[in-house]
Amino acid sequence: MYRPSSKSLLRAASTASNAARPFRGAKLRNHARGLATVTDTPVRRYGGLKDQDRIFTNAYCRHDHGIKGAQSRGDWHKTKEILLKGDAWIIQTIKDSGLRGRGGAGFPSGLKWSFMNKPNWQADKRPRYLVINADEGEPGTCKDREILRGDPHKLIEGCLVAGRAMNASAAYIYIRGEFYQEASHVQQAINEAYAAGFLGRNACGSGYDFDVYVHRGAGAYICGEETALIESIEGKQGKPRLKPPFPADVGLFGCPTTVANVETVAVAPTICRRGSAWFAGFGRARNEGTKLYCIIGHVNNPCVVEEEMSIPLKELIERHCGGVRGGWDNLLGIIPGGSSVPVIPKDVCAEVLMDYDSLKDAQTGLGTGAVIVMDKSTDIxxxxxxxxxxxxxxxxxxxxxxxxxxxxxxxxxxxxxxxxxxxxxxxxxxxxxxxxxx
Structure with missing residues (x-):
């Protein structure tokens, strides 16, 4: 009988690809004598996001999560102006920002939202829905939980802005059944938004009617799949549907629907307020913006932190978590995006960037941004x-x-x-x- 060692199995399952190294472009420079030489372009170091550029400033619920605290942090500021600019402007702003889905797939958000506004969509008299996937059940993932608990008004305002972009009449927030406190905070935020005139008929005085509802899950991981989630809201067993038809055509209650991640929707109002160029200024091309990372496992200080996309994985851990327990040399491997993506070994971890393309080149994925660190005491x-x-x-x-x-x-x-x-x-x-x- 053969039992492979932890290290041999890890290295057999993971390939330290040279493609995982950060891309360094090169350009030709003409010498005075007419010769061409190759010089490396300056390499930008990603990371070190400034506090004033962080979107989620109450991730640990250290401040008031109610409407007064939210407004003091910039939420619900000029929301009416955003709504009055219309669906086309909002969608184009999200497209220009480079925002990609933060739930794991990384699909361009502006493009996904535009699927709801097909030519002559006004002729379809069916209601239209936005569904928020807050059924965070991936092992190692806890970023959306911090938004629900500490910054629920960002999500509610995001539902309103995203709903306006899709011309939806209501949003359903599907919250994992185990998230009791989080569901309470979200419901409180919804009640406060209604009382302030931000939701319901004539939301924010814009002439746009929009409602938000909370639906509690029952703990099934499969309901994180968008069509299984829709089935669950409808009162059926949570099992995925066959596609096509896609939810944008036949979704919740047989109506056009878009299912989006909590973080994806929650950043939309800030992008609209501060501009797409501001958001696109973080990270590499095709990997723009900021991202919530939850870092757990064998680090000195596990945490959930918002950082710039494309920050080196090693820097992310050392800057915000105090490094690997026992030092970097004690590292065995890291799962960079939740339990559904492959492990990468130590030598790849030292070079890889935390974004979609770099991790894909390393034969793994960004996933939900849940970083699981394993030192050499781990039996892989x-x-x-x-x-x-x-x-x-x-x-x-x-x-x-x-x-x-x-x-x-x-x-x-x-x-x-x-x-x-x-x-x-x-x-x-x-x-x-x-x-x-x-």
Missing amino acids: VSAIARFADFYKHESCGQCTPCREGTTWMKKMMDRMVEGRAHEREIDMLVENDSVSTT
């Missing part, structure tokens, strides 16, 4: 086995590759943990994963 086999157990338990059982594949992956990982596995089962796991994701 046992850690992955725990994730396998989670996905087996949370599979809704609707599709055969997931229902059967997660069960067999769990069995193989258990054999590895117990020392009863064969070396060839590593390749079987990789093959099983490729089948499950196609």
Whole structure:
């Protein structure tokens, strides 16, 4: 029987690609003698976001999360002016900002929102809905929870602005069932917004009618999938729908619907107020803006922090978490985007940037921005086995590759943990994963 060591399995599963190194462009410079030489362009160092540029300033709920505290931090400022500029202006501003979905997929938000406004959409008399996915169930992820708890008015105002962009009549905020305090804070924020005239008929005095509702989940991870979430709101079992039709055509209650992440929607009002160029000034091209990162595991100070996109992973950990427990040399590997993305080894971690493209080149992903740090005391086999157990338990059982594949992956990982596995089962796991994701 063969039991691979933690380090050998990690290195077998992760490829330290040279493509993961930050891109450095080059340009030709003409010498006085007519010769061309190659010089590196200055490399910009990302990170070190200034406090005045942070969008989420009450992430730890240290200040008043009510409407007075929110207004003191800039929320609900000139919201009426934003609404009066109309749907086309809002969508174009979001497109120009480069904002991409913060829930994991990274789809361009402005483009996604524009799907609701097809040509001659006014002829369709069905109601239109915005659904907020606050069913944060990915292991290691807790960024949206801090928004719901500490900055709920940013989300409510974001619903209003995004709803106006899509010409929606209402928003449904689907909150994970375990988030009791968070749901209470969101409901309080909704009540305060109605009382202040920011929601309901003639929202903010703009002539636009918009309502916001809270729907509590029941703890099912599968309801984080957008169509399963819609099914759950409708009172059905939370199982994904077949697509097409897509939610923008047939969504909640059979009406046009867009499902968006909490963080994605919450940043929209600030982008509209401060301008798309301001937001696009952070991060690299195609990876613009700021991002909430939740950093957990073997670091000295686990935290949730807002930083610039494209900040080096090593700098993110050392700047905000006091470094890896026992020092950087004690690092084994890092999961950079929640449990659903691959582990990357130490040598890649030292070079990779925290954005969509750099992590994709490193054969992993940004995901939700949940950074799970593992030092050399970690049994990587046992850690992955725990994730396998989670996905087996949370599979809704609707599709055969997931229902059967997660069960067999769990069995193989258990054999590895117990020392009863064969070396060839590593390749079987990789093959099983490729089948499950196609």
